[in-house]
Amino acid sequence: MLHYPAATPSDPVDASDDAPEAGLLPRYLARIGYKGPVAPTLDVLAALQAAHIAAIPFEAIDALTGAAIDIGADAVDAKLIGGRRGGYCFEQNGLFLRVLQAIGFEAEGLLGRVRWMLPDDAPPTPRTHMVVRVMLAGRPWLADVGFGAAVPPQPLAMDSEEAQPTRHESYRIVRHGDVWQVAALIEAEWRTLYRLDSVPPPAIDYELGNWYTSAHPDSHFRHQLIAARTTAEARYGLRDNRLTTRLVDGRSDRRYLTADEIERVLSEIFLLPVRPHWRPAIERAATAEIVG
Structure with missing residues (x-):
């Protein structure tokens, strides 16, 4: 299990107009109640991930009530930070990605197909789950703050197929060609959460996935x-x-x-x-x- 650092006074954060996402970091860190160091390290990544999922809930109430879900940066910040709401993967991981990049992490988004609660031979599902891949010292890590009640509570090494224990369930990532299959050990059974494509998608693919998730009649968030x-x-x-x-x-x-x-x-x-x-x-x- 990863070591989570104790809270200490935050390192100074550059919130000048010339900084990426000017003003985002102080507001985000206050929103998740994080007072630890701010630097592109594995311990900081783990601490931010744990603080995020404890402070910002997963929810899709806007989709249920028929409200449009805007995944643009301004709309997400206004909702999740200013409005103290939660959100689903495109909102949650989109925000987390921008925060990590502002801190200085080498991070990018990936898209995958949700397989949770489906048999292995079920037909392909749409690409409707966003996660974040972070490179640290040449090693890829999966960071996901937007997968509901089975969200990984800490970063997962993407270059190992061994079981990775966490405070909650154990997780395992198995690579099949250009696809990573992420599973959790639940009730003594490995259950696939999602399958990730290895190539970062263009922005329009997030928009399409968000539309399907929030507006398509087959989306369970609508019901x-x-x-x-x-x-x-x-x-x-x-x-x-x-x-x-x-x-x-x-x-x-x-x-x-x-x-x-x-x-x-x-x-x-x-x-x-x-x-x-x-x-x-x-x-x-x-x-x-x-x-x-």
């Missing part, structure tokens, strides 16, 4: 209320009216919620500023019948 948050102690996952809590010691709890309880956990567990126009979607979620 289910989904939120997730991962801390050092536990994973929290909300799927319509079902709240699941999985502690690092192996204990888990599942309970079903009323509409009022859903509103409360969105605020108290997922740290979201609940909006009045969410109420119809919350009431529908409270009556959902969940299979599986």
Whole structure:
């Protein structure tokens, strides 16, 4: 398991107008509550990743309510930082990528096909998951802050096929030609999360993936209320009216919620500023019948 540095006073951050993403770093670091060193190292990458997924929840409520999801930098910053909202992979990892680049990391985005909860022989899925690849001393690392309740809680080495234990599950990355297959060990079974293409895509591919994820009628975000948050102690996952809590010691709890309880956990567990126009979607979620 990676060493996570204790919080220490932050190194000075250049927020001048000439700096990349001027002003982004101070606002982002305040948003995730991070006060440690700021430098392009593995320990800092790991600490930022852990702080991000604990502070900024995964959610796609805008897709559920029919609001457009803009993945442009200004819109993402206004929503996730200024508005203290969460988001899904294009928002979360798009923000994380810009932060890492502003710090000085050699980082780029990759796209993949989600395979979570699908049999191995299921037909190909669209390329709708964004992650970040970071190069450190010539070694590639996967950093992902946008994969819901199964998000990797720390960077994963992409040049090793060995199991990589974390505070939560173990992960494994296996390369098949130009594709990396990322899996997690859940209930003693390796379950594929997604398959990543090795070549960074052009920006238009993110726009197309975001449109499919937020607007296509087959996207599950259009039909289910989904939120997730991962801390050092536990994973929290909300799927319509079902709240699941999985502690690092192996204990888990599942309970079903009323509409009022859903509103409360969105605020108290997922740290979201609940909006009045969410109420119809919350009431529908409270009556959902969940299979599986």
